[in-house]
Amino acid sequence: MAKPHILMVPLPAQGHVTPMMELAHRLVEHGFDVTFVNTEEPHARVVGALQAAGGTAALAGIHLASIPDGLEQEERLDVVKVIESYDRHIPGHLERLIAEMEASGRPKVNWIVCDVYMWPCFVVAKKFGIRLAALWPAAAACLAFNIKIPKLLEDGLVNDKGLPERDETVQLAPGVPPLQTSQLPWINFMTPAWQRVLFFLGTKTEELSTLAEMVVCNSFRELEAGAFKLLPKNILPVGPLTPDPELRKPVGQLLPEDTRCLPWLDAQTDGSVVYVAFGSSTIFHPRQFRELAEGLELAGRPFLWVVRADFTTGDLSKEWFDEFKARVAGTGMVVSWCPQQKVLAHRAVACFVSHCGWNSTVEGVRSGVPFLCWPYFSDQFLDRSYVTDVWRTGLAVSPDADGIVTKEELRSKVEQVVGDNEIRERARLLRDAAGRAIDQGGDSYENIQKFVDLLRQ
Template identity: 55%
Template sequence: MGTATTAAPHVMVLPFPGQGHVTPLMELSHRLVDRGFQVTFVNTEPIHALVLDALRPSGGISALPDGIRLVSVPDGLAAGDDRRLRPLQVRGRALPVRSGLRGALEQLIRETKVKWLVRDVNMGMCFEAAVKLGVRVAAVFPAAAACLGALFMVPQLIEDGFFDNKGIWLHENQTFVVFSLICSVYMPWSIDGAHEGQEVAYRLVSSNTEAARRHAEIVVCNSFRDAEAAAFELFPSIVPVGPLFADAELCKPVGQLLPEDTGCMRWLDAQPDRSVVYVAFGSFAIFDSRQFKELAEGLELTGRPFLWVVRPDFTNGDLSKAWFDEFQERVAGTGMVVSWCPQQQVLAHCAVACFMLHCGWSSTMEGVRNGMPFLCWPYFVDQFANRSYICDIWRTGLAVSPGEDGIVTKEQVSVKVAKVIGDEGMAERARMRRDAACKCLGEGGSSRENFSRLVDLLRE
């Protein structure tokens, strides 16, 4: 008589539809598969299509381990709607997405018969579908614990007169201090435009946070204890399991939304150690043509090799193609421009000297894990608080300072790159931060122990 085998525990993972959300939850999924889980990874249909397209050069769906199954649900938008990810569009469309997701997710849960939904805190509208069907919920916050902690503090901040109950700041240019971070008016619901839009976004963010409070049996985040000691002390219910990564060899797919140009790795191999400026601003940031030119010419002015990620939609459309072609010809012996790249492999490469970034949390953690000094150029919401971590708390980077016209000049780009790369104290602090992250992930480390705690819970 054969021995009965126990089926692998099966969980459903649901990220918010954006690169900085899909990647950490895909990394978490890989780690769960390593612990014997089956994962059904749920993207909205447009994001699902982008992930499949980006996987195609590396073998398509077969590049993923057998334990991860990719599925999709409708996002609730009409067929002709513009689905390009922008801060304002994402916030403004979150409510339509809600109605399209809940019913489809409910049906998917019934079909897969999972006991656990591991979902992004920013997808709080999908809690009801899980709770209705008796499915237990674990929440993942892909940003800094301080950001979630600030959201937990919202009722107190309203009582203290920072903003009203619609999320509107009561005083211009107001700041407050949370966990030694200087937080500006950029809160997670802050968008450009009329107050009505901000109110809608505020209600959504608040409802997501409240849903995590009420229904999630555990809230984990992509951070580590030594990175945010004050935040974790004040909010012990937020559990750090990061920095997340798919595998030590950096070979497993992490849910990219654009095809990676792997040729940049061969280019990096030809560069001297600690010589290259790596420049990438994530999937949201947009530069107008004037700022784009200043950045381009600033990189050229450094006289250093640089690897610059320029998405197809990185500018607002008024940049002269002839100018950009001429620029690329001029720097061809020094700089390389790609539309997307395997960022974690790039940051782990010995040729990279510093990371110029938008301060998105996933990119920040990837840089920290590789001991990068940073040049910070935040774009919106939590990225300004992340800059405060890098520059004021960790002291592992500098920030650009736009002039009165809002422009960062090419001269400033060149000068600050030189300062970041030339500061040995900053480099040493970056290495210490890297070592602290590795210790948290190592045997007996707090992130590793916390991840084991999550695994044990999901096995119940």
């Protein structure tokens, strides 16, 4: 009997690809045949990163496929063109991919599992009569805020463009992070055009999620108990998602990993290293970049810092950065990308200086690592509020009057986080709760079984 064939389609961005790939590995373990579909540009980057790590064999049952998005490279920065291309190009290309797979002898697609915001998949599923489920890759609280947009509009807290009408704190329910209206998940997102689109998608979240037979989240009930009480019953936590207990399977990285950091960590003492990483999208002004670098140097602790090639604008002096790396060579390591889950699970890591993207947040929680929060945009402020106000497993940096986090502020907060035994103990307890959720009999374990049973129908 042929394995059930699942087509999995993430939104083409690192924070969406990773949890979808982790979910794909889980479905392969349960006997499904998975085709993982990216648009061409991220597909090429995923394949390139896999080849750099030794090839695609570690995917073990996940077939990679790609479809065009109809965009030139520079057009991918124009949100209007992106949305137009999704409506105009992706449904037809997805239909052709399905037809070509079946013509080549691949099994008929039984289900599509897509990102909640990959609405072209909903169109294709309906046309082909394919059943559909979805993954929500952010916090359940973020989903709850989106579903409550009509109430926020009714209460006059935001206008019809999603912008705040009043500066006040919003808390949807006990246990849900309190947020300033200026930091709602669709605000502070790159450009006004992107902000408007994110708000529009937010208004469609409830409609899209109800079109899926089940929506699964990379979270667990004890982590977000208040948020899950606000959500429909077809939305279930299945996290923390992980590719495998040993963290050996690839998670769809768009950049090659520098694994030299792992033996470097092995040489450090337990609980000594400050790990600093800001995800795939954060960009720092050169002045802020220098303050960050000098703050790490000033802290005087071993540090591992992820610096992407596009992490700062082009007017940062290469000579200055080379001199900095030479000065700290004995205590610090700078890499362009790394296997973050393995890093966070390492005994040497003392704290995580993070932008608080949801993947990073869940990975830190799962490893019991205290946080120093430094959000950049969108839902990262919500995730910071979870860390500092609800779980109390970390602190946040405080920018000065010019919006700069100074080197003295960074040094001070690192020392506070690393030296706070109560923060460390709460982080450990949350790590243990994450383990219980995914162990046999745990809530996320049971929900994965429900999801698998549904996909076998």
